[in-house]
Amino acid sequence: MCTAEATASLLQVEETFSACLARINTLILKPLLQAGRSPSDQKGKENFKLFLLLNDRFQALWNLTEENYCMLKQKHSSSESFCIQDIYAHHKTVLKQFLTDFTSETSMSLALYTVLHKPIRDHIEHYILLLTKLNEVLKEGPEKDVVTSAIKEYVKLESFVSQVLDEACFTKSLWKSLSYKFTDMLCVPERRLLEDSKNLPISASTNRSDRILLFDDVLVLIQGNSFQSFDLKLVWVDENSILFLCPQAVWQWKLNQAVRQALNGKRDFPLWGKTGEGTKPPSCRFFTYVFRLEGKFKNTSYEGEWHWGKPHGKGTLKWHDGRNHVGDFKEGLEHGFGICLVPRKSEDRYDCYKCHWYEGKMRGYGICEYGNDMVYKGYFKDNVRQGFGILENFSAEHPFKYSGQWENDKKNGYGVWEDKDRGERYIGTWLDDHKHGQGIVVTQSGVCYQRTFHADKMVGSGILLLEDDSVYEGNFTEDLTFVGKGKLSFANGFILEGTFTNKSGQGLQTHGILNTSNEQLDDRITKVQLGLEEFPVEKRWKGIYDQFLEFIHSGCKEETEESFTGFHIQTSKELRKSQEYLFCQKYEGTEDVSWKTEDILEELVQHQELESLQSYLEKALKSSLHPLGKLLKALMIAFQATYSGIGANRHLLTMAQEEVKYYAKKIWEFYQGLLHLALEQKGQLPSKCTDEDTRYVSPVVLPLILPCFYPELFMLYMLYHEREDDLYCQGIVDLSLFPDIKLLEFLDVQKHLWPLKDLTLTTNQRRSLIKDKCFLSATECLQKLILFLEKAVSVPRLLCRIYKISLIQHLGAEIHLIRDLMDPANRGGLYDFLLTALESCYEHIQRMRLHQRENCHVTHSS
Secondary structure (H helix, E strand, O other), X not given: OOHHHHXXXXXXXXXXXXXXXXXXXXXXXXXXXXXXXXXXOHHHHHHHHHHHHHHHHHHHXXXXXXXXXXXXXXXXXXXXXXXXXXXXXXXXXXXXXXXXOOOOOOOHHHHHHHHHHHHXXXXXXXXXXXXXXXXXXXXOOHHHHHHHHHHXXXXXXXXXXXXXXXXXXXXXXXXXXXXXXXXXXXXXXXXXXXXXOOOOOEEOXXXXXXXXXXXXXXXXXXXXXXXXXXXXXXXXXXXXXXXXXXXXXXXXXXXXXXXXHHHHOOOOOOOOXXXXXXXXXXXXXXXXXXXXXXXXXXXXXXXXXXXXXXXXXEEEEEOOOOOEEXXXXXXXXXXXEEEEEEEOOOOOOEEEEEEEEEOOEEEEEEEEEOOOOEEEEEEEEOOEEEEEEEEEEOOOOOOEEEEEEEEOOEEEEEEEEEEOOOOEEEEEEEEOXXXXXXXXXXXXXXXEEEEEEEOXXXXXXXXXXXXXXXXXXXXXXXXXXXXXXXXXXXXXXXXXXXXXXXEOOOEEEEEEEEEOOOOOOXXXXXXXXXXXXXXXXXXXXXXXXXXXXXXXXXXXXXHHHHHHHOOOOOOHHHHHHOHHHHOOOOOOOOOOOOOOHHHHHHHHHHOOOHHHHHHHHHHHHHOOOOHHHHHHHHHHHHHHHHHXXXXXXXXXXXXXXXXXXXXXXXXXXXXXXXXXXXXHHOOOOXXXXXXXXHOOHHHHHHHHHHHHHHHHHHHHHHHHXXXXXXXXXXXXXXXXXXXXXXXXXXXOOOHHHOOOOOOOOOOOOOHHHHHHHHHHHHHHHHHXXXXXXXXXXXXXXXXXXXXXXXXXXXXXXXHHHHHHHOOHHHOOXXXXXXXXXXXXXXXXXXXXXXXXXXXXXXXXXX
C-alpha cells in the first residue's frame, strides 16, 4: 500500500465513522433526550443526568471526528474526490441497514448498547489496520516514528474501550447478584467494580468477611447483612497486614492502582496494564473525612494531610459543638503547634488556645485568650496550666494580673498578684489558688507589710512599714488596723509597745509603754529589707529557668524550640486572620542574622574569645528569636511584674538587686549549656565546669543585661536613698550661691592654683568677663579628660556612669547602684578608689550644709 492509498483509506474510514455518529445522534440520542426531559422519580432524574453526560461526550467525539476529517481532506488534491464521493454514496446504503441486524426478539437495551459502542470499536480497528499497513511501507525516519507512536496510542485506546466495557458488564452482573438492600445503597451509575473476592478469595483481617468488593472509588467489606465502605482516598495498602489466599500480587496491585487513580481523580489509559506495572499511591495525602467510630474524634470532620490512615501533617478538626483545631498532627493526634477554638456555653464567645501539643495534649508554651477577657501566657502540660505563666484580666470588673508558678491549672509556688482595683500587689507563695505561706503586700500609697498567709487569711504577727517611716511589728487586720500585742516605732524615735484595740466608735486604743529616749529611728529599721530569707533568689522564678535548661537537655531540637522557649505572635486579630500563621509558618527575614538552632550552635563555637564573645552575646540578647534573648525577655517580664509600678518600694531593693545578679548567672549558665552541646555535636570534648567559667558573669553578662532592668532598679535605689539625695541637692544649691572666688576660698583651694593669679587686664577688658572665660577653659579641659576616659577600653561600663554625674540629680542612688553591681575584680583597685573618692565628696556635701550657710552669713555681714 502506498501513502496515497493509505491516506484515501483513512479518509474513507473517517467519513464512514462520522456518518455513523450522525445517524446515531438523529435516530437514538435526540429521541431519548426529548422523551426523558421530565422524569418523575428520583432514580429517573439521576439516570437522565447520566444520559446528558453521555450525550455531551458523544457530541465532543463527533466534533473531533469532523475536525480530523476536514484536516485529512485538505491534504488531498481534488483529483481524488471522485473516489470519496463513491465511497460516501456506498456508505449511505450501509447506514440505512445498520439496525437491521437486530430482530424483534432482541433486547432493546442490548441493541442500544451495541449500536453505541460497536461503531467506535470498529473504527479503532480500521485505524489500527490502516496505520499498520502504512507503517510497513514507510522508510525509517520521522514520518515512520509518528505513525508508530499513533499505532501504540490506538492500541491503548482499543484496550481501554474493552476494559471499560468489561467493567460495565462486570458491575451490572454484580448489581443483579446483590440483594436490594445492598444495591440501593451501593449502586451509583458511574461506579465500576474492579475486583470481587468471589473471583479472587481474600481475607482482610482475623474477623471473617463474607465478601470484599473493590470499586473504583470505595472498598466494601460485606459481613452478613451489613457492610462497611471505605473511601479509596483514605485506604493504604500494607503488604504485611493482609492474609492472601490467592496470588497476593493481584489484589495488592489492583488495590494500589485503584487508590492511586481515585486520588488522581481519573482512570488510567488504558485502565489496567500488566500485573506489577504502575506506580504506588503516595503515602502522604490531603483529604476530608468524618470520623464515625467511638473515640476522641467521634463525629468530627478532619480536612488536611494524612499518612497511612491517620491525620499527619497540617490539618483542621471541626466538632459539632463548634470546637475547631487548626495545626500540626502526628500519628492521628494533635502534635506540634496548633490553634484551638472552644465555644463558651453561657455566652456567644470563644476560648482561643495558641499552643504546642504533644501526643494529643497541650504541652509547652502557649497563649490562651479566654472569652471572658482574660489572657494566659505561659506553659501547659496535659491540657492544664503547668509551670511559669501570666494570667491577666483586662475586663473592667476586677482587673488583675498574676505572674508566677502554676501546677495542675492552679496557682502554686512563688508568684506575684496585682489587684488593680485595690491598688496593691502580693509577692509570695501560693497553694491551690490561695495565698499560702510567706507573703509581702505593697500598696499604691507606699505602705508595705510582710505576713504569713493561710488560705488567703493572714495568720500570726508581721511587720508593717508605713509611708511616714513608722514601723509596726505585731498583729494587724487586712485594713491595716493594729490588734493585739505589738510595737509601733515612730520616725522621730519614739517607741510605743503594748496592746492595741480598735472598738467601734472609739478609734484605736492602746495600753502600753511609750519610750521617748531615742532621737531618731535607725536606718536598719526604716529601711529594712523584706523577703530575703523567705524567698531565696534561686527559688523565685524556677519555672522559667527549668524550661530553658530542659531545652538544652533535650538536644536543642528545632521543632521543640518554641515549645520550650516561647514564641512571638502578632495581635490576636492579625493572628486569627493569618492563614499562614494558623499553619505555624516560620517567619523569615525579620532579622539580618539567622537564629535557627543549627546556626546558633554552629556560631557559638566560633565566638569563644572574650571580645568576640561579648559582641555575640550583645546581638543574641537583643534578638527576639535567639533563645538567650527569649530568656532575657522572660526575666524582664517577671522583674517588671514584681518591681514596677506599685512594686516600686524601697523595702524591696535588695530583693531586686539579688535577682539582677542571679539573672546574669543563669544566662551565663544557659550560654554554657548551649556551648557544651555545640561542642559535643562537633565531636569536641567540652571542658569541665569550674569556678573560672563564671568569671565573665560580672564583667560581660551583667553590663549587657543591666539596661533592661535599669529603670525599675534605679527607681528602687532612688526611693531608698531619697533622703540623702535631697540633702545632697540642697548642698549643691547652697554651694551655687557662692561667687567663684568665695567658692575657691570655701573649698580651701590654694591660691596659686586659681586660674586668675597671672591675669593682666588691658584698659578695654573687664575682670568679670575674663574670669568667666578662664573658668570656661578649665571646664572644657575637664570635659576632654572625661571624654578620653570614656573612650578608654580599660574603663568598665559601669564606671563610665561616674563621669556623667554632673547631669544626675540622684547621685547617691547612682553611686550605690555602681557600688553594689561592681565587678568584684575591681574592688580595691583604681576604679574602686575613684568611686570611693566620689562617694566621700557626696557625703561631705550633705554634712557641710550648715557650715556653708554660716560662711554665707559671715560673708554677707562683712
